[in-house]
Amino acid sequence: MKVVISVWGRFHAFNLAQQLQKRGHLQQLISTYPSFAITKYGIDSQLIHSIWHLELLCRSWQRLPVRLRGDRNLQLWFAEQFDRSVTNYLSPGFDLFVGWSGFNFRSLQKAKEIGAKTVIERGSSHMLYQTEILKAEYERWGLKFTATHPGIYEREIESYGEADRIAVPSLFVKRTFLQQGITENKLIHVPYGTSLSEFYPVPKEDTIFRVIHCGALSLRKGVQYLLQAFSELNLPDAELWLVGSIAPEIKPFLAKYHSDRILYKGTHPQNRLRWFYSQCSVFCLASIEEGLAMVQAQAMACGLPVVHTTNTGGDDIVRDGMDGFCIPIRDVEALKEKILFFYDRSDRRNEMGRNALERARKSLSWDDYGEKIVRAYLETF
Structure with a gap:
């Protein structure tokens, strides 16, 4: 052929x-x-x-x-x-x-x-x-x-x-x-x-609980819902990292939910992303629509559990309750519930992160x- x-x-x-x-x-x-x-x-x-x-x-x-x-x-x-x-x-x-x-x-x-x-x-x-x-x-x-x-x-x-x-x-x-x-x-x-030679865990440099979004900051990616969820939780000693380019339509939301706990980290080459994933505790993707966001497998290969919506393609790679959780689109309360779960349950967070890493290494290359x-x-x- x-x-x-x-x-x-x-x-x-x-x-x-x-x-x-x-x-x-x-x-x-x-x-x-x-x-x-x-x-x-x-x-x-x-x-x-x-x-x-x-x-x-x-x-x-x-x-x-x-x-x-x-x-x-x-x-x-x-x-x-x-x-x-x-x-x-x-x-x-x-x-x-x-x-x-x-x-x-x-x-x-x-x-x-x-x-x-x-x-x-x-x-x-x-x-x-x-x-x-x-x-x-x-x-x-x-x-x-x-x-x-x-x-x-x-x-x-x-x-x-x-x-x-x-x-x-x-x-x-x-x-x-x-x-x-x-x-x-x-x-x-x-x-x-995903590339297992580019994405793998590196040491976390502190103990801060962090949620990370990686990808464009846009309405399509559902960043408006993630910002609202994280802001309303108002968790002590927690941060939200946003990695990616900013679309004009999301700027009012960034202004509305402005906080020293919500950090915009800019855009970075792919071979740098493993460090950002590894400094975080859970990966969240609240997208309204996309085919299969590759950042999900990247995060898993770096040892992160994944919270994703039904419309990210994550169902194909993230085992619900084992490697992370699947939630409906536009559901701020569900986002808050899953973020809080990982914040309160470090044992389950670590277990599901290990599961995600193992799955990535075995079947997501x-x-x-x-x-x-x-x-x-x-x-x-």
Whole structure:
């Protein structure tokens, strides 16, 4: 089996390519990242086709002030230019085309014309579900939701029907596709892994109880609920660490719940995150919607129990009551209850942290992911 991967940016495509290369299945990796950035993942440079100029143009456009970006038509233009470049590059000699939803549509059709089978990777919930739940969340707070560009939305939905299979990372995402009439036999369900060489426990330097959120600080990530829960608990000798970029819509919440116990730690490279995880006691992710947040497995690999919502994909990797807890979205009282549980029960906190670490080491590596996804490809085709 020879596989061509096409991805705008990175996502988990480089980890997938690494696993396919290790097993002799990688024919080509097409990305907008420059080759030198991709080879850091151990990918053979001869297997890389970089369309780096599109990444450069897109990032330059994104740095412009909002008033100069126009009506976002350039988002569609970038997607179409990438898709066209991939389409022109494809030639016979491969068996399976794996493309990212929204960015591979014509190229997916070209792969089918060549005679290859096709898989679309969708890392989040079904586009219709995602749009509806995020729109509702923004309206809940009196804010305008900036939806996906209509052209990209249309390409996304059409690619679901065009592809032979759709790869999804969690039961949560799978359910959103089944609800939209996608048949189960069209879905490949394999949870992502994590890098055990990058994420492992390092010594905690004090005894302060800390809750950590790692990822963007946004409404989508449910940070507004975590801030409220932690603030209302008002626990002595406890801190909330927020690691990640700040979206404009979350700034009023940071101001509202401002406290010397709520600490913004900024953004950091991935190889630095293990220290932040290890200085904390429990990981909390209150997301409204996402496919499978990789930070959950990262935290587990650093020995933290995980509190997550039903819409994070955490059900696939966190055993409820063993490695952490699953709670409903938007449930501040449930967040408070679970944070307080870990605050009051250091014995259970340590036990569940050990369980999470063991689970990560036994079944959540990228090698585990590689075995499962390759088996799924071979069984499907």
